[in-house]
Amino acid sequence: MKTLLKAARETKALKTRELAQLTAIDQALISKFESGSRKPTKEQIIKLSSILEIDYETLMIAWLKEKILYEIGDEHFALKALKEAEEELNYIRIASPNQKISKELQLLLNEIDALKIKLDKFRQFDSFRIAQALELEYTFESNRIEGNTLTLRETDLVINEGLTISGKSMREHLEAINHQEAIAYIKQLIEKNNPLNEREVLSIHNLILRGIQPEDAGRYRQVQVMIKGSSYMPPQPYMVTKNMEDFYMWYETYKSKLHPIILAAEMHERLVTIHPFIDGNGRTSRLVMNLILLQHGYVIANIKGNYESRMQYYQSLETAQTQNNKEDFLLFIAQIEKESLERYIGIIAQ
Structure with missing residues (x-):
């Protein structure tokens, strides 16, 4: 995700200071997002996606992937837990089709x-x-x-x-x-x-x-x-x-x-x-x-x-x-x- 953010900012020829002003996010935080030393919140992801014109789905998937990897690390049962989580998510989607948003x-x-x-x-x-x-x-x-x-x-x-x-x-x-x-x-x-x-x-x-x-x-x-x-x-x-x-x-x-x-x-x-x-x-x-x-x-x-x-x-x-x-x-x-x-x-x- 850090690569996505930095590349999008540079493509728009924005300095971190300018992006901070547009998003109302502290400049130091933006630098940490780009270095990978700090993770943005979901609200900050929404702002960054909008201002930097990054596809929301792409950015959210990258954000969620990093959150999951951070939480489970190299736990011995991580893959088994992910598989069970996938099964539960599939059940939720079946029970509520409107979870799928266009x-x-x-x-x-x-x-x-x-x-x-x-x-x-x-x-x-x-x-x-x-x-x-x-x-x-x-x-x-x-x-x-x-x-x-x-x-x-x-x-x-x-x-x-x-x-x-x-x-x-x-x-x-x-x-x-x-x-x-x-x-x-x-x-x-x-x-x-x-x-x-x-x-x-x-x-x-x-x-x-x-x-x-x-x-x-x-x-x-x-x-x-x-x-x-x-x-x-x-x-x-x-x-x-x-x-x-x-x-x-x-x-x-x-x-x-x-x-x-x-x-x-x-x-x-x-x-x-x-x-x-x-x-x-x-x-x-x-x-x-x-x-x-x-x-x-x-x-x-x-x-x-x-x-x-x-x-x-x-x-x-x-x-x-x-x-x-x-x-x-x-x-x-x-x-x-x-x-x-x-x-x-x-x-x-x-």
């Missing part, structure tokens, strides 16, 4: 991780008013996806001024108020470090349908449903409880093994595919996704409710549901998160 998606994840590192430097400039404005936009867009006709300004008046908008239904008013309260609830879960489990998901859904369909709020459906405009047919009601048990088991198994963006997108897709509720599945799934993103220090992935964005969202979901191909959906969510990060940084870094 090059396009990996590059996008690298860009997102670089943005998150940048965001962390500006955390001190976070403010309640910025968060409040962005959460209001999220409520507006998430409800707009589901057909709510309140404008952003009207949503603000309903939530923050307690006004009633002439010509708008009571349901639309409640959808705005409920969604904003659901955001506050997931933030409380994060502050208290509460785990994501069945009780919390049902509580989120209960808030979404509170006062709208109280008999169905926070309860799994007991009837068959269809998704308007989609050829996908959700599971029969008698399968919902078992599917949800599998949903939580999957989360517990992979919550520490997947990239947070992939984990959040997977949980969104899996929940909305089970479609466990009579209504409010989309909003609940997006809130669960954003709960996971916020838990890991990312920002709310705000999917827009305009026609083009909504159609891309629905089509990528349907492809995942009917063709067992989640690539388009994972790319879609990753792109949304990247754009949300870029906007957030642009606001607080001014």
Whole structure:
């Protein structure tokens, strides 16, 4: 790996001092990386790969190889241990096919991780008013996806001024108020470090349908449903409880093994595919996704409710549901998160 780093830096005609400025990594550390006397962290690998334009997969393989060799050295049982580790890794890939990430998606994840590192430097400039404005936009867009006709300004008046908008239904008013309260609830879960489990998901859904369909709020459906405009047919009601048990088991198994963006997108897709509720599945799934993103220090992935964005969202979901191909959906969510990060940084870094 040390050869890769030095050759790439020299190819770009950069001095170690210049590379240090571009990556925000100490110059002495970069020299040690190139001499092999010090190993970079994964975050530093992401930065170096991006700035030096080294293929991420190539650099990661070299980095992992050196880590493995350093750890096992010339241990007598090293080869046998590696063989058993390979068998276990193969099992994990079979159990979770989405562990295999395309090059396009990996590059996008690298860009997102670089943005998150940048965001962390500006955390001190976070403010309640910025968060409040962005959460209001999220409520507006998430409800707009589901057909709510309140404008952003009207949503603000309903939530923050307690006004009633002439010509708008009571349901639309409640959808705005409920969604904003659901955001506050997931933030409380994060502050208290509460785990994501069945009780919390049902509580989120209960808030979404509170006062709208109280008999169905926070309860799994007991009837068959269809998704308007989609050829996908959700599971029969008698399968919902078992599917949800599998949903939580999957989360517990992979919550520490997947990239947070992939984990959040997977949980969104899996929940909305089970479609466990009579209504409010989309909003609940997006809130669960954003709960996971916020838990890991990312920002709310705000999917827009305009026609083009909504159609891309629905089509990528349907492809995942009917063709067992989640690539388009994972790319879609990753792109949304990247754009949300870029906007957030642009606001607080001014």
